[in-house]
Amino acid sequence: MNKEINKYLAELNKIKIKDANELEKFRIKYISKKGIIPLLFSQLKNIPNNEKKEVGLKINSIKEKVKSIINNHKEKFVKNISNDNFEDLTKPADFIKLGSKHPISIVKNKIIDIFLKIGFDISEGPEIEDDWHNFTALNLPEHHPARDMQDTFYISKNPDWLLRTHTSSVQIRHMENNEPPIRTISPGRVYRNEDISARSHCFFHQIEGLYIDKNVSFVDLKQTLLHFTKELFGKSKIRLRPSYFPFTEPSAELDIYWGLETEADYRITKGTGWLEILGCGMVDPNVLKNCKIDTEKFSGFAFGLGIERITMLLYQIEDIRTLYENDLRFLNQFSRSV
Numbered sequence: 001m002n003k004e005i006n007k008y009l010a011e012l013n014k015i016k017i018k019d020a021n022e023l024e025k026f027r028i029k030y031i032s033k034k035g036i037i038p039l040l041f042s043q044l045k046n047i048p049n050n051e052k053k054e055v056g057l058k059i060n061s062i063k064e065k066v067k068s069i070i071n072n073h074k075e076k077f078v079k080n081i082s083n084d085n086f087e088d089l090t091k092p093a094d095f096i097k098l099g100s101k102h103p104i105s106i107v108k109n110k111i112i113d114i115f116l117k118i119g120f121d122i123s124e125g126p127e128i129e130d131d132w133h134n135f136t137a138l139n140l141p142e143h144h145p146a147r148d149m150q151d152t153f154y155i156s157k158n159p160d161w162l163l164r165t166h167t168s169s170v171q172i173r174h175m176e177n178n179e180p181p182i183r184t185i186s187p188g189r190v191y192r193n194e195d196i197s198a199r200s201h202c203f204f205h206q207i208e209g210l211y212i213d214k215n216v217s218f219v220d221l222k223q224t225l226l227h228f229t230k231e232l233f234g235k236s237k238i239r240l241r242p243s244y245f246p247f248t249e250p251s252a253e254l255d256i257y258w259g260l261e262t263e264a265d266y267r268i269t270k271g272t273g274w275l276e277i278l279g280c281g282m283v284d285p286n287v288l289k290n291c292k293i294d295t296e297k298f299s300g301f302a303f304g305l306g307i308e309r310i311t312m313l314l315y316q317i318e319d320i321r322t323l324y325e326n327d328l329r330f331l332n333q334f335s336r337s338v
Contacts, residue, residue, distance in 0.1 A: 001040075001055060002058070004040075005058045005059065009061070009065070012065045015069060019077070030062075031063070036062075037059065040059045040062070041056075041059060044059075099335075100331055100334045100336075101334060102323075103315055103317075104205055104311055106334060110232060111187075111232065118227065120184055123171070123185070125170035127164055128164070129162060130162075131162070133173055137287065138247040138287055140246045140247070144246060151165070151193050153191050153193055168186075168304065170186035170188065171210045175212065175293060176292070180300075181212060182300070183210070183211045184210050187205070188206065189204070197320075199320060200320070205306070206307065207305055208302065208304035209302060210283070210300060211301055212283065212293065212300035213298060220301060224301075225254050225303065226238055235257060237257035238254060238257070240253070240255075241255060245279055246284070247281075247302070248281025248301075248302055252279070253280075254280055258275040281302065283300040283301060308323060
């Protein structure tokens with residue numbers, strides 16, 4: 001056995017290891033469970049007792065020699081990796097650029113926050129809607145142009161199911177399932193069968209508001225919208241022009257005085273200084289009756305605005321299609337927006 005041990009010691013003195021693969025083979029050969037060193041220790045029981053101590057010391061010397069070779073070569077290979085400009089796996093990872101909120105989401109969240117602070121909650125509903133909730137309950141008669149196949153996307157040409165044309169359908173569902181007082185806003189995506197151009201699209205986003213309670217008047221509507229325009233636009237001069245909507249009576253268009261300080265102001269207000277923002281009015285009693293709300297006790301107001309239109313105003317975006325193109329050069333401009 002001494003001859004065998006001396007052979008291994010001589011071999012270790014001449015060992016040359018070129019790379020990590022050879023080092024791993026060397027480790028397996030000597031110190032794995034079936035390697036040379038465990039085998040030598042297992043053979044100690046077969047030699048006389050008076051020789052065991054001497055042989056054991058020699059085997060231990062082989063073991064220490066092997067460990068030394070392995071440790072020295074490990075350090076050598078790590079240094080070579082650094083010198084060869086290999087990637088250092090211990091260094092911090094590259095910074096991953098975070099995405100930004102979409103401008104439509106930014107404006108939507110601002111609008112929602114304004115109304116949440118004055119007691120409104122949020123209601124949502126399906127985008128595929130039935131005739132009752134989208135039209136009939138909202139006092140839209142059968143001959144109304146909004147029911148025309150050219151203006152509404154019907155499901156498989158079935159007049160009973162369609163892609164909702166406004167989030168007013170959510171308000172109907174909310175009134176059917178809740179008793180007054182009701183104070184809610186309904187954000188969501190809506191669909192219109194329109195040509196896509198710089199100013200129109202086949203789908204867009206709305207936020208509609210509804211307030212139903214005892215003794216709600218047009219004054220409450222005006223003050224609520226005045227608060228909204230101050231918070232969102234910083235504009236405190238508004239006007240309400242008479243208009244027509246089937247589900248409100250009386251109805252009005254809300255304008256804000258945008259001003260005429262810049263060339264852009266002249267362009268977007270067509271030289272008047274006034275800018276239309278949203279439609280509104282007092283909820284028609286027929287709509288309340290359709291939702292089984294007592295019109296002798298309760299009244300209310302409603303309003304609705306397009307989020308894309310507001311977004312284009314706030315950020316001076318000329319073409320609505322820009323909002324849907326997912327151009328990172330455009331979207332990265334909003335990375336610091338709240």
